[in-house]
Amino acid sequence: MINVMRTQTKKGATHMRKIYTVILAVMFALAAGAAIAQEYPAKPINLIVPFAPGGASDVVARIISPLMSKELGQQIVVDNRAGASGNIGVAYAARASNDGYNVLLGNIGTMAINPALFKKFPVKPVRDFVAVTQVVDAPTALVLHPSIPAKTVKEFIEYAKARPGKLNFGTAGPGSNGRLEMELFMDYTGIDLVHVPYKGGAGAAAIGLLSGEVQCGFQTLASVITHVNAGKLKVVGIAAQKRIAALPDVPIMPELGYESMKSGSWQGVYVPAGTPAPIVNRLFAVMTRVMADPGVVKRLGDSGIEAVTSKSPEEFAAFMKNENEKWAKVVQKVGVVMD
Amino acid sequence: MEMFQHLFFGFSVALSIQNLLYCFIGCLLGTLIGVLPGIGPLATIAMLMPITFNLPAVSALIMLAGIFYGAQYGGSTTAILVNLPGETSAVVTCMDGYQMARQGRAGVALAIAAVGSFFAGTFCTMLIALFGPPIAEMALKFNSPEYFSLMLMGLVAAAVLAQGDMAKSLAMVTLGLLLGSVGTDVDSGWARFSFDIIELTDGIGFVVVAIGVFAVGEIVSNLGEAEERQVFTSKVGTLFPTVEDVKRSIGPIIRGTLLGAFFGVLPGTGPAIASFSSYMVEKKVAKDPSRFGHGAIEGVAGPESANNADAQCKFIPMLTLGIPASGTMALMLGALMIHGIAPGPTVMTKNPDLFWGLIASMWVGNLMLVLLNLPLIGLWVSLLKVPYRLLFPAIMVFSSIGIYSVNNSPFDIYLTAAFGLLGFLWLKLECPPAPLMLGFVLGPMMEENLRRALLISRGDPTIFLRRPISLGFVVATVLIVVLMAAPVMRKKRGSITG
Numbered sequence: 001m002i003n004v005m006r007t008q009t010k011k012g013a014t015h016m017r018k019i020y021t022v023i024l025a026v027m028f029a030l031a032a033g034a035a036i037a038q039e040y041p042a043k044p045i046n047l048i049v050p051f052a053p054g055g056a057s058d059v060v061a062r063i064i065s066p067l068m069s070k071e072l073g074q075q076i077v078v079d080n081r082a083g084a085s086g087n088i089g090v091a092y093a094a095r096a097s098n099d100g101y102n103v104l105l106g107n108i109g110t111m112a113i114n115p116a117l118f119k120k121f122p123v124k125p126v127r128d129f130v131a132v133t134q135v136v137d138a139p140t141a142l143v144l145h146p147s148i149p150a151k152t153v154k155e156f157i158e159y160a161k162a163r164p165g166k167l168n169f170g171t172a173g174p175g176s177n178g179r180l181e182m183e184l185f186m187d188y189t190g191i192d193l194v195h196v197p198y199k200g201g202a203g204a205a206a207i208g209l210l211s212g213e214v215q216c217g218f219q220t221l222a223s224v225i226t227h228v229n230a231g232k233l234k235v236v237g238i239a240a241q242k243r244i245a246a247l248p249d250v251p252i253m254p255e256l257g258y259e260s261m262k263s264g265s266w267q268g269v270y271v272p273a274g275t276p277a278p279i280v281n282r283l284f285a286v287m288t289r290v291m292a293d294p295g296v297v298k299r300l301g302d303s304g305i306e307a308v309t310s311k312s313p314e315e316f317a318a319f320m321k322n323e324n325e326k327w328a329k330v331v332q333k334v335g336v337v338m339d
Numbered sequence: 340m341e342m343f344q345h346l347f348f349g350f351s352v353a354l355s356i357q358n359l360l361y362c363f364i365g366c367l368l369g370t371l372i373g374v375l376p377g378i379g380p381l382a383t384i385a386m387l388m389p390i391t392f393n394l395p396a397v398s399a400l401i402m403l404a405g406i407f408y409g410a411q412y413g414g415s416t417t418a419i420l421v422n423l424p425g426e427t428s429a430v431v432t433c434m435d436g437y438q439m440a441r442q443g444r445a446g447v448a449l450a451i452a453a454v455g456s457f458f459a460g461t462f463c464t465m466l467i468a469l470f471g472p473p474i475a476e477m478a479l480k481f482n483s484p485e486y487f488s489l490m491l492m493g494l495v496a497a498a499v500l501a502q503g504d505m506a507k508s509l510a511m512v513t514l515g516l517l518l519g520s521v522g523t524d525v526d527s528g529w530a531r532f533s534f535d536i537i538e539l540t541d542g543i544g545f546v547v548v549a550i551g552v553f554a555v556g557e558i559v560s561n562l563g564e565a566e567e568r569q570v571f572t573s574k575v576g577t578l579f580p581t582v583e584d585v586k587r588s589i590g591p592i593i594r595g596t597l598l599g600a601f602f603g604v605l606p607g608t609g610p611a612i613a614s615f616s617s618y619m620v621e622k623k624v625a626k627d628p629s630r631f632g633h634g635a636i637e638g639v640a641g642p643e644s645a646n647n648a649d650a651q652c653k654f655i656p657m658l659t660l661g662i663p664a665s666g667t668m669a670l671m672l673g674a675l676m677i678h679g680i681a682p683g684p685t686v687m688t689k690n691p692d693l694f695w696g697l698i699a700s701m702w703v704g705n706l707m708l709v710l711l712n713l714p715l716i717g718l719w720v721s722l723l724k725v726p727y728r729l730l731f732p733a734i735m736v737f738s739s740i741g742i743y744s745v746n747n748s749p750f751d752i753y754l755t756a757a758f759g760l761l762g763f764l765w766l767k768l769e770c771p772p773a774p775l776m777l778g779f780v781l782g783p784m785m786e787e788n789l790r791r792a793l794l795i796s797r798g799d800p801t802i803f804l805r806r807p808i809s810l811g812f813v814v815a816t817v818l819i820v821v822l823m824a825a826p827v828m829r830k831k832r833g834s835i836t837g
Contacts, residue, residue, distance in 0.1 A: 052746075053385030054670040062389050063677070078386075081747055084540045088748075091537070117528075168795060174528035196794055199525050199787050203669045207606050207662055213482045213795060222676075226661035226683040299392065303676045338528040 040100055040279055044075040048096070048104045050089020052082040056220070056305070060136055060267055061105050063299050064290055071286045085175060086110035087121055094128045098272040100279035104129065107267040108177050112323035116331040117175045117338045126324055129270040131317040132283050133310040135291055136300060138220045139240035140181060140264035141250070143233050145215045153237045153256050156216070157189050164192035170205040170214035173197050175338050177265055178205065180327055181218040181239065183334045188258060209233060220265050221246070222304030239264050246304070260326060266308070268316060284313050342468055349695030353703050358401050361394070362700050365402035366707050369409020373425050374417050376550050377741025380410040381667045388674055396678035397693050401700040403674055404654070407667060408701070411650045412456055412708045415643055416719055419448045421734055423554040428646035430549050430776055431614040435631060435638030437557075445723060447580045448639050449716045451588050453709050455640045456647035459596040460705030463651035466600060467658075467698055472684065475660045478604045483795065484803050486607055487788040488812035490781045493612065495816050496619050497777045508774045511765075515778025518543060525787050526794070538750040545611070546745060548779060550738050551755040552772045556762020558731045584636050591621050591641035598641075599648025604655050606664035607788075610646070611780050617645035618773075632771075651701060658682050658694065 047065055051057045058080060065076040081089035090110050096102035111125040142153065148167075150156035160167055171179040174197050186193060196214050198204035206223045208214045210232055218239070225246060227233040238244055239253045239261040253261035269287055271280060290296060291307040300307050310316035352358065372383050384403050391399035414426030419436035432452065439448040466474070481489075497512060521532040522542030533539035580588070595617040602613040621641040622631045631638050654671075656662040661683040663669035675682055680690055687694050722730075742751050765772055796802035803809045 052666075053382045054666050054673070058385055059388075059670075059673050059677075062385065063392075066389050066392075079747065080382075082541075083746065083748075084537050088537055174526065194794070194797075196791060197525055198791070199783075200666075203663050203666075204607070207479075208482075210660075210662065211479045211482050213791075226676075226681040229681060230661070230683045230685065295392075298679075299677045302679045303673060336528070338530075 040282065041072050041074040043101065044077050045072065045100070046079045046096070046102045047076050048079045048081060048089055048093045048102060050081055050083075050086035050093070050104070050106070050110055053080055056138060056222070056265065057105055057107055057267060059303060060300065060305065064135065064296060067290045067293055067296060068286060071289060085114060085118075085173075087114060087118060087123070090114070090125065091121075091123050093270070094123045094272055096272055098274040100271065100275055100283070102272060103132075103283065104270040104272075105135075105267055106270050108263075108265050108323065108327075109175075111268070111270070111320055113175065113177055113180060113327045113331070115324060116328040117336060119337075125270070126321055128273050130273055130275055130280055130313070131310075131320050132269040132271060132280055132313050133287050133316050134266055134268040134308050134319065135287060136267045136305050137240070137263050137308045138222055138265040138267075138305045139238050139244060140178065140218045141221045141224065141235040141239070141247075142185070142237040142253075143209060143217055143219050143224050143228075143235055145209055145212050145233060146231075147212055148215050148234075150236065151234070153251075153253075156236055157191060160189075160191040160193060165194060167193050167216060168196045168214040169193045169217040170196050170198055170208040170219075171217060172205050173199070174336060177327075178218045178220075180330050180334070180336075181261065184261070184330050185218070185258070187330075187333065220304065225304050240306075245301075263323075266323075268310075268320070280313055345691070345695050346468055346699060348691065349697075349699030350703075352397060352692050352696030353401065353700035358398055358696070358700060359703070361398045361402040362405050362704050363707060365405020366409040366412075366704050366711060369406040369411075370413035370416075370708065370711065372406070373410035373413020373415075375741045376417065376423055376425050376554070376738045377546055378744040379426060379546075379667075380407045381670060382744065383410075384667060384670050384674070388670070388677070391674065392677065396675070396680055396690075397696045399674065399678060400671070400693065400697050401704075403671060404697060404701065405704045405707075407671070408460065408647065408650050408704060409708055411647050412453065412712055415452045415456075415639075415646075416449065416712075419445055419452065419639070420719060420723060421554065421730070422557040423734055423738060424549045426610070426646075427545050427549065428610045428614050428642075428649065430553065430611060431618045431642040431646075431773070432639055433553050434618070434773055435633075435635050438632065438634035439636065439639065440723065442634050444634065446716050446720045447584055447636065449719060450580055450713065451584065451636060451640050452643040453712045453716075455588065455592040455595065455644035457705050457709040458592050459599060459644040459648035460651055460708075461702060462596050463600055463603070463648050464698060464702040464705075466652065467655055467701075468695075471655050472659045472687075474604050475656045475662070478606065478656055479660070479662075480808065481605050481607065482806075483788040483792040484806050484809040485812070486605075487785055487792055488803055488809040488816070489608075490612075490785045490788070492812045492816040492819065493616060493619075494778070494781050494785065495819050496623075497615075497774055497781075504769075507768075507770045511770050511772065511775040512778040515775035515780075516782035518548070518775070519779045519782030520786070522783070526790060536750070538748060542783065543754065543779075544745065544751060545776075545780065547742060547751050547754045548758050549776065550742060551758025552762035552765070552775070554734060554738055555755065555759025556766055556772075558734060559759060559763040560766045561727065562731070580636075587636050588640035590624075591617070591637040592644045594620055594624075595641035595644030596648045599645035600652045602645075603649040603652025603664070606656055606662055607784075608664075609780060609784065610649070610665070611776070613645040613649035614642035615773075615777055615780070617641040647705075654697075654701070658686065658697070659684065 047061055049057050049061045061078045065078055069076045081092045086109055093104035150159050169182050198208055224233055228235050235250050237253050238250055241262045288309050291309045297307045372378055383406055410426055414429035415432045417423040417425045418429040418432040419440050422433050422437040424430040424433050436448045523530055523540055530540045598617050599613040602608045621637045622628045653664045653668050656664050657668040657672055663672045739752055742755055792802055
C-alpha cells in the first residue's frame, strides 16, 4: 500500500517539477524577449566615418557623438575607415552587423555620387543601407576670385561666355561634388571652363582659388567663409534651400532659376540593410533631437554647416534616391569614369 | 615698440594657471603620441576636439597646439633610440641619430635635438609675432610652377644624400618615385598600380614605408647578428654634449631653423621636406661629409631644428590668412571656427587675446618641452640597457598598434611587414633608404604640381621659366647639376663631395 502511494507521489512530484520547469522557462523567454526590446542599445555603438580624422564628416561626427551618447545611454565610438573616396568605410559598414550597433555617417559623395562613378564597386547604397535621416547640409557656393569683375551669377555667365576655355575652376578631385556641380552648372548655362583638380581636399582647392591660380569654383561655404569676409574672394550664388544667415545678401541658386541646385554637401545617418524597423525609428528620433540641440546647431553653424533633419526615414530615402539619379545623369553626360 | 606690448599681453594670457595647465597637458600628450609611431597629432587633435568644446577658446587652442609641437619633440626620441621614426619628419633623424645611439651617444643626440628644437621654436615665435601677415602673403605667391621647380631642385640635390655608390642612390630615388606613383591619378581619378586592392587606391602610406624600412628592417638585421647587441648596450656613455658637439651644432641649428621656417610657411609642402632639406644642406656645407650616416651630430641638430621650425611656422598662414598649410592645420582651423573665431587678417584686432596668447604659449610650450625632455633623457637612454630580446618585441608591438591606429586597417600591417623585408634586403645590399624616402615623398607632389602647372598654362612648358620665383629654382637646379657633373667626369668617386 505504502509502496503504491510512494510511487504515486514520486510520479506526481516529477510531473509537478516538469510543470514548474515549463512555467519558469516560459517566464524567462518572455522576460528575455522584453529585455531585448528594451535593452537596445546594450553596448557601445560604432559610428563609422568613411573619411580621415579632420575632414568635414569627421568634424560633424565628433560634434554630434557626445550628445548621441547621452541620448542613447551608450558610448558612441567614432570609427574612421578612410580610403578610396570613402568606399572602404562604406564597404565596411555594409558588411557590419545590422543589429543597430553599426551606424554609417554617409555623405553626398559616398551615397549618391560614388555609385555612378565606381560602377564596379559592389556596394550599392540604395540597396545595401536603410536611410535614417539627413543630419547636415554644408551649402556650396559659387566662389569667384576678385580678378573676375562680376558681382552676380548673371554677370559671371556673361564674362565666362566671352572667354570659353580660358577660365579655370578648382575642385577637390575629378569625382568630387564640387566638380560635378560645376559641370551641371556649365551644362545649364553653356559656359566652358577648364577643370583643375587639387589633391588634398577642399582646403587645397581653396588655396588655389585664393592665389588666383584658378578663378572660380563651387566650394563649401565653410572652407571659404573667412576669405569672403576678408574680401579676398566673392560669393555670387549659394546652393541651398534658403538664404544663409552669414551671407544674407547672396542669392540662392533656386532663386536664380537653378531649381535642382538646392543642396550642398549633405551628410546623413544610415544603418545596414536588414536593421529592424524599431531600431531605425529609435535612431531617427534620437538624431532629430540631437540635431535640434542649440549647442550642436551653433557649433556646426560656426563651421559653416547647417543642421538639417529629414521628416522621416522614408523621406530621406526618397531624397537619396533622387540625388543618386541626378548625379548619375551628370556623371554620364560628363563622361567621368573611375574604375 | 608695439610688438613688445602685444607680446607682454600675450604672456599675461598664456601664463595664467589654467592656460599653463592646458599647455602642459597638451605638450605631455603630444610627446607621448610623438613617441608612438603611426598615430600622430592629427588623429589625436581630432579625438580631443569634443573635449575642448566646453573650454574657453584660448585654452582649447593652447592645448591642441601643445599636442602638435609636442609630437615633433617626441618623434625624434624613438628615432634616435631605436631607429623608429615616431613622426614622418623624424625619419631623417633616424639616419645619424640612431648611429649616434649605437656609438653610445644617445644622450648627446637627444639633448642636441631638444635644444635645437627649442631654438627653432623661439625663433619662429618671434617670426610670427613680427612678420606673420607679410610672410603669409608672400607664401600665396607660390603656385604650382613654383612648387614643382622647388621640388625638382630638392630631388636633384638629393644626389648629395648618396652614401657610397651613386648608382645605388639613384636607383633608390627612382624606386621611391615609382612607389609614390601608386594611388589615384590626380586628373582623371583612375587608380594606378593598385592591383585591384582597394586599400592601395590612396597610395602607400608614408608611415608604413618608414616604419617598415627603418625600424622593422633594422630589427630583422640586428637579430641576424648575435654579437652586435653587446656593442649597442654596453657603451651608454655621456649624457651631455661636449663643447665640441655644441660648437658643431650651432651652425646646423641656425640653418635648420631658417630652412624649416621657409618650408613651414608654404602651404603645399608636406612634412619631412624641411628635415630632408636641412640634412642635405648640412652634408653639403660640412668639412667632412663622409661622417654623415655614421653618427654626425650635424645630421641631428639641423633636421631637428628644421622640423620644429616647420611645425611652428605652419601656424602662420593658418592664423593670419586662414589658410591651412596641412591637414592638422585644417583641423586647428576647424577647432577655431567651432569656437566662433574666424582666423584671417582681422583676428589680430578682433581677438587679440587669442592671437597673442597663442603665440606666447608657443614659446611657453617649447620651454616646457625642453624642461620635460632634458631630464627624461637619462630615462630614455636607460631604455637602451633593456636586453634586446625584450626590447625588439616591444618595438614591434608599439609600431603595429601605431600603424593600425591610423586607419584601423590590417592591410597596413601586412604592407609594413613587406617593407620590413625589403628594408632588410636593402640593408644587406647596402642600398641607402633615405633617397628612396625622398623620392617617395617628393614624387607625388612633383607630379601633381607639374600637371597642374601645365594644365593652367594649357600645355605651355615655358610657364616654369616665365614666373620669376620658379625661374630662380630652375636656374639653381641647373647649377647643382653642373656642379655635380663636373667632378664626376674627372674622377670616379666613392662619395659625393662637390
